[in-house]
Amino acid sequence: VSSRAALHALGGLTIRAPRLVHGAAGVLVPPLRRFGRSSFAPEHVRELLPELSPAQARRIARRSWADHVRAHLLHGAAMHDPGGRIQELLVDDGGLSELEGPVVLAFPHLGPMALVRPALWRVRGELVVVQLNDAPSEFPHITTYTTRGEGASTRALYAAVGALRSGRSVAIATDSPPRTLVVPWFARSVAFARGAFVLSRLAKVPIVPMVARWEGHRGRVVLGPRLGPFADEREGAEAYGAWLEGYLREAPTELIRRFVDPAFTAGPRPAAAPAAARAAPSR
Amino acid sequence: VPNAARTRAETGKVVRELLLEHVETPLDADELGDELPLGDDGLGLDSIAVVEVLLACEERWDVSPVDLIEGPPLRIGDVVDHFAPA
Numbered sequence: 001v002s003s004r005a006a007l008h009a010l011g012g013l014t015i016r017a018p019r020l021v022h023g024a025a026g027v028l029v030p031p032l033r034r035f036g037r038s039s040f041a042p043e044h045v046r047e048l049l050p051e052l053s054p055a056q057a058r059r060i061a062r063r064s065w066a067d068h069v070r071a072h073l074l075h076g077a078a079m080h081d082p083g084g085r086i087q088e089l090l091v092d093d094g095g096l097s098e099l100e101g102p103v104v105l106a107f108p109h110l111g112p113m114a115l116v117r118p119a120l121w122r123v124r125g126e127l128v129v130v131q132l133n134d135a136p137s138e139f140p141h142i143t144t145y146t147t148r149g150e151g152a153s154t155r156a157l158y159a160a161v162g163a164l165r166s167g168r169s170v171a172i173a174t175d176s177p178p179r180t181l182v183v184p185w186f187a188r189s190v191a192f193a194r195g196a197f198v199l200s201r202l203a204k205v206p207i208v209p210m211v212a213r214w215e216g217h218r219g220r221v222v223l224g225p226r227l228g229p230f231a232d233e234r235e236g237a238e239a240y241g242a243w244l245e246g247y248l249r250e251a252p253t254e255l256i257r258r259f260v261d262p263a264f265t266a267g268p269r270p271a272a273a274p275a276a277a278r279a280a281p282s283r
Numbered sequence: 284v285p286n287a288a289r290t291r292a293e294t295g296k297v298v299r300e301l302l303l304e305h306v307e308t309p310l311d312a313d314e315l316g317d318e319l320p321l322g323d324d325g326l327g328l329d330s331i332a333v334v335e336v337l338l339a340c341e342e343r344w345d346v347s348p349v350d351l352i353e354g355p356p357l358r359i360g361d362v363v364d365h366f367a368p369a
Contacts, residue, residue, distance in 0.1 A: 153330035154337075155352050161338065179329055198331050202338065 011076015015085050018077075022217035025070045039065040040260040048186040048260060049252055063253045064260075067214055071112055074219075078114040087118045094210070094221035097122040101169035103208045103226065106196035106240055108175045111212035111254055112219035119212075119221040120171060128163040130156045130172040130195065157195065164203035171210070172196050174240065175258060181237040186245060188265045197236035204229045207236055209243050213254060222247070294344075294367040298359065301339050305332035317360030325358070333357065340366045 014021045042057035052060070078086050089112075096119050099105075107116065120127060120142065127142045134146040143163075145156035160170045172195050180191035200207050209224030224243045230236030248255055258264045299312040306326055319325045321333055328336075337348040344366050351357065351365045 150356060151330075151352060151354075154333050157330055157334045158337065158348070158352055161334065179331060194331060202335070 008072065008076030008079055011073055011078070011080050014073045014077035015081055018089055019217045021073060022070055025066060025073060039068075040255075040257045044260045044262060045252070045255065047262075048188075048255075049249070052252070060252050060255060064255055064257070067111070067254075068256065070214070071114070074112050074114040078117060084118065086114065087121075089218045090115045090118050090220070091215050091218050092220040093119040093122050094223040096120065096210075096221060096223065097124060099123055099125075099169065099208070099223075101125050101127075102164045102167050102203065102205045103169050104164070104196050104199045104203075104205060105169060105171040105210045105223075106174050106207050107171065107210040107212075108244065108258075109173060110256055110259075112214055113212050115219045116171075116210070116212050116221060123169065126163070126168040128160055128168055128170045130160055130170060132173075157198070160195075160199055161202050164199060164205050170199060172199065181234055182267075183234070183238045183241040184269045185241055185259070185265055187269060188262070189267055189269050190241065190259065190265050192237050192241065194233060194237075196240070197230060197233040200228050200230045200236050201233055207240055209240055209247075211244070211247065211254070213251065289344075289368055291363060291367040295359075295363040297343070298336070298340065298363050298366065301336045302326060302328070302359065305336060315359055317358065317363065319359050321357045321359065321362070336362070 010021070040061055042054065042061045045057040045060050046052055046054070049057075074086075074089070077089075120129065121139055123141070125141070129137065129142060129144045131144055131146060132148055134148060135144065137144045143159075145152070145159050147153045147156050160172070163170055174192045174196050179194045181194055181197060182189050182191050196207055199205070206226040206228045207230070208226055211222050211224075213220050213222050224247070227239045227243065228236055230239070248259065295317075296312070299315045302315060302321070303310060303312065305328055308327075315326070321328045321336075337352065340346070340362070341348055346366050348365065351361065354361070
């Protein structure tokens with residue numbers, strides 16, 4: 001926690017000199033990887049992607065650890081940024097400014113996540129964000145609901161269903177236990193939080209996967225295709241997981257520990273859902 | 284039963300049926316007393332199951348549960364009282 005706080009304290013520098021700070025982090029941080037709790041072993045990368053050479057796997061592991069530190073620096077930058085200068089670090093909002101709702105924007109905490117926030121500012125219609133922290137929105141078109149605290153998850157989920165049914169979109173993360181769905185993930189399996197998929201089922205709206213991706217010292221938001229709506233939560237989670245796996249196969253340098261380390265991924269690959277479940281209406 | 288003619292007992296019967304659809308351990312409706320909490324120290328429902336029950340009640344009786352979920356942890360009697368005609 002203290003190292004994270006120190007990184008956040010350095011965030012102010014990231015806003016003033018992003019190229020310098022990110023360049024320094026990229027050079028100085030990788031040799032420290034073995035001390036980092038959020039790092040993962042190169043051999044675990046090769047378990048997911050056996051076609052990679054050992055050298056490529058090592059490069060991905062080093063890069064991921066450096067990016068983890070850079071993401072915390074960027075998060076600190078967002079905390080020290082009342083003027084909105086962090087928007088200058090956002091290369092592309094991935095089409096969020098053109099997004100037609102209602103949809104569930106489902107995202108893992110992947111890449112420069114702090115840039116998702118300024119990207120969401122650009123959504124034209126009203127938006128509900130379901131989040132763990134209780135920070136209020138500074139924008140009138142965005143309403144936030146925390147899931148932390150007694151009864152908070154119930155209030156957040158009910159509000160999100162109401163928002164979707166009235167035509168607004170909802171942004172919600174997919175990597176928060178405890179209520180999860182285990183789906184196929186490379187040669188293994190992974191657990192996603194149920195929330196996004198429950199919302200798709202209850203409100204009968206599609207899911208749009210969303211990730212943040214580094215581009216030099218800046219970043220972009222990438223949106224996936226509309227998936228669903230899903231009458232079956234597992235089917236939704238499998239479709240989302242398949243899209244995310246495909247994205248990471250094409251961009252393996254974006255892999256993070258949660259998606260690589262066997263301690264986080266969830267055992268053997270589960271059997272595919274029955275054909276009847278797969279045939280459930282998806283529109 | 285039309286809303287105006289519905290009694291608290293009839294509302295309670297429907298609420299209990301809806302709750303039982305989400306309970307993992309088989310129970311009878313008469314085991315679900317008014318004082319039983321919906322959450323971990325009672326029926327063991329998670330927030331998703333609670334919302335599904337409340338949405339079903341809202342759709343059936345056209346009564347918003349917003350005031351209900353703003354309050355303290357829910358017991359079965361709270362839900363029944365909220366959706367029963369005054």
